[in-house]
Every structure is written in C-alpha cells, then in structure tokens.
C-alpha cells in the first residue's frame with residue numbers, strides 16, 4: 001500500500017510497495033473463516049495457464065521492432081500505479097524514504113565504505129571480485145544455515161534478482177520454453193524471463209479454498225504441480241524449470257522444509273531446474289513461521305539443477321543499489337550467467353561496499369535485524385488489527401512486507417473489471433494497493449497491501465482504505481458463507 005498525498009500536489013503516506021520496510025504476524029488465513037459475503041464464483045478454476053505475453057499485441061511503433069513494441073507495452077501497462085505515486089509523491093520533511101533505510105544509511109555512509117584502488121576500477125572477474133564472493137559465501141552459509149560452508153566458486157554476483165531471472169531464463173531455456181510458477185506470484189517475473197529470453201510462465205493456480213485441517217489458503221501441492229506440468233506438456237509447451245519464491249510474494253507464505261523437499265523431488269523426477277527466490281529471507285519477523293532456506297537442507301535432491309537467488313533490495317531495503325547473487329553448484333550455469341554479467345555486473349566500488357556490509361555480522365545480528373523485525377512486527381500488528389476491526393479477512397504468515405487481503409465482498413460482481421474499478425477508487429483516494437490480477441490470482445477481489453511503513457503513515461493509509469470501502473456496496477450479508485476456513489491444524 002502506498003498512501004499518496006491528498007491535497008493538491010502533496011501526497012501523504014505511503015506504504016511503499018516492494019522495496020520498503022516491513023511488520024507482524026498473525027498467521028494463516030486470518031478471518032477467512034468469517035468471510036460471509038456472497039457465493040464464490042461457481043465456475044471451476046482452470047488449474048494451470050500458459051502465459052503468452054506477445055498475445056496482448058500492443059499497437060506497434062514504426063521505430064520499434066515487434067519485440068520492442070512488446071517490451072514498451074510492459075512498461076506502459078504495468079507501471080500506472082507507480083507513475084501516479086511518483087508524479088505526486090508524498091514528501092514528509094523532504095524525506096520520502098521508507099523506514100528500513102534509516103538504520104542502514106549511517107552504515108553505508110561510514111568512512112570505510114568508500115574505498116578506491118586501481119583493481120576496483122578495472123574490468124573485474126565477471127562472476128564478481130573474489131573478495132566479495134568469499135563474503136557472500138560466508139554470509140549465505142551463516143544466514144541460510146547451510147550444513148557445510150558454501151563455496152565462493154558457486155557464487156555469481158550481479159545487479160539484482162530481476163537480472164538474475166532474466167539471465168537464468170536465457171541460459172536454461174530455448175526461446176518459447178517455459179518455467180512453472182505457483183500463482184499468485186510477484187508479477188514482474190513475467191517480464192524478467194520474457195523480455196530478453198522469450199521464456200514463458202506456466203501458472204500453477206492456487207486458490208483460497210481450504211480443503212482440510214492441515215491445509216491453508218493458496219497452498220501449493222505436488223499434485224497441483226503435476227497437473228500443471230501435464231497440462232503444459234499436453235499443449236506442447238516444453239517446461240524447463242520451476243520457480244519458487246520463499247518467503248512468497250504476495251502471500252507472505254513460507255514453505256516448510258518438508259514441502260520444499262517435496263517440490264524439489266517433483267522437479268528432480270521431471271528433470272526440471274528449480275530457481276528458489278529467497279529475496280525475503282531475512283524479512284521473516286515471526287520465528288514461529290518456521291522459515292528455512294533451501295540451502296539449509298541436509299541434502300538437495302538435484303543440486304545440479306537447484307539455483308538459489310538472494311538480493312539486498314528487500315532484506316536491506318536497498319532496491320536502488322542493485323545487488324543480487326546466485327548460488328549454484330552447477331558450474332556450467334554459473335559460468336553462463338557470469339558471461340551475461342558483462343551486461344549486469346556491479347561496479348568495483350559497489351562490490352567493495354557490499355563486502356563491507358555483508359561481513360559485519362555483529363551489526364546485522366545485534367542492531368539491524370532486531371530493529372527491522374521489531375518494526376515489521378509492529379507495523380503488521382497495526383494493520384492486521386485494523387483489518388480485523390473492519391471485518392476484512394486476510395492471509396499472512398509472519399514474513400515479507402505485505403498482507404494478502406480478501407476484498408471479494410466489496411466487488412458487486414466477481415470480475416477483474418470490478419477489481420480494477422475498486423483499485424482505481426483506492427488510487428483516487430490516494431492510496432495505492434496492488435490488485436490480484438497483477439499477480440495472476442484467479443479469484444477477483446484479492447489485493448496486496450504493503451504494511452512496511454511508519455505508523456502514522458499506515459494510519460492515514462488505513463483511513464483511506466476504510467473510506468473507500470465504506471462507500472462500496474457490500475454484498476448481501478445473508479449470502480451463504482464461502483467455504484474458506486482458517487486452518488486449525490498445526491501450520492507446518
């Protein structure tokens with residue numbers, strides 16, 4: 001959620017979306033069991049979908065290739081909310097920064113952070129300077145709790161996870177091939193794998209229905225993966241890999257070690273690569289969520305096809321610095337990605353800074369993470385209590401910066417058109433949420449609400465959410481309750 005200034009050109013609060021700070025955990029599908037509005041869409045959902053970004057066929061420009069037109073279309077269509085926000089940005093004492101940045105800035109501006117020596121100004125080893133890869137390997141060994149020390153030679157550093165998705169798509173797939181991805185998912189990945197690599201995504205659609213005591217809303221199962229894979233194969237689409245985001249964006253979900261193992265075994269059976277995006281690894285603010293990095297597993301079923309991604313954009317609130325890293329035991333993959341780092345590499349000076357930052361475990365453990373988690377937890381508590389008071393069900397698991405909110409009862413009809421209309425009403429009221437369709441959610445009416453912000457801005461943002469919803473007709477109270485329940489059994 002971004003809260004935008006209300007008056008004239010001033011916008012107010014913001015719940016910065018992806019790259020901000022963070023807040024609490026209730027768990028599971030809070031309030032989903034109470035949700036009572038109207039009958040859910042009765043049509044059975046298709047359980048998978050093969051994406052075809054070119055099918056949108058944008059109007060072409062005489063100056064652009066057909067690829068260029070598709071690429072431009074992504075920019076035009078995907079950025080409306082952010083453009084609106086940036087054109088009219090909240091300015092509180094000339095400081096629009098998000099909370100996460102404040103404890104970090106002093107660290108990055110310390111005198112030992114700026115270091116210039118000739119070696120840092122030359123073409124580097126494209127995998128990244130050895131001193132940085134050594135530091136990344138130590139950092140990941142410690143924070144991912146790997147059973148054995150991770151190796152610098154398996155590390156490649158580059159400018160963010162977005163580039164890494166793009167690079168992996170290029171080196172793992174032929175044009176037109178695909179990756180499986182559980183949906184809803186962080187929608188920009190569609191572009192990351194498509195714009196250069198021409199790789200498509202096959203959505204494994206998850207739904208909110210809870211089918212048993214041990215299940216939770218939007219739960220990924222091997223059965224769903226199998227069905228989606230078969231469906232794609234039957235359409236002649238070659239699937240080369242599976243993308244897992246853990247902790248998940250937008251669900252904030254966390255896979256248990258057992259689930260991870262099952263998904264990896266599935267991939268191994270079908271000789272699929274697995275790209276595990278752990279960009280929110282250190283933004284788990286509820287211990288009870290049981291988060292474990294894939295690198296902590298005692299044994300990876302298929303180490304040569306398991307590739308782990310992490311970046312500083314979320315966990316350190318530094319999305320503008322552009323730092324990401326790949327960890328893979330597969331030398332061919334690491335080398336091919338490194339070869340693309342000629343276009344995605346980091347300046348030597350930034351590599352030096354990153355090494356300094358990542359080596360300071362005392363500061364990270366004693367200052368940064370406790371502070372960050374406490375703020376995330378407080379912000380999450382604030383927003384989730386407000387949502388409960390409003391009778392709005394939501395899904396949240398104690399990780400990430402967002403809550404997945406069920407506003408289906410506020411849609412006069414269960415359509416994506418109505419979902420977008422509601423989103424526009426929020427935007428007109430100067431609050432920016434993200435609608436479910438942007439994450440390929442199949443049920444219209446879900447919204448991602450980012451809570452990683454200061455309390456007074458959250459308060460303002462929530463007021464505006466409330467105003468919009470109060471003006472929205474609610475579906476009949478007498479309608480039968482949805483068959484959605486908060487899971488009662490142990491949450492993994």
Ligand SMILES: Cc1ncc(COP(=O)(O)O)c(C=O)c1O
Nearest residue numbers: 018160161162186249279311313
């Ligand atoms: C799950 C996920 N992966 C990757 C990214 C992009 O990361 P980066 O900024 O490092 O490119 C984001 C950004 O929001 C994200 O949410």
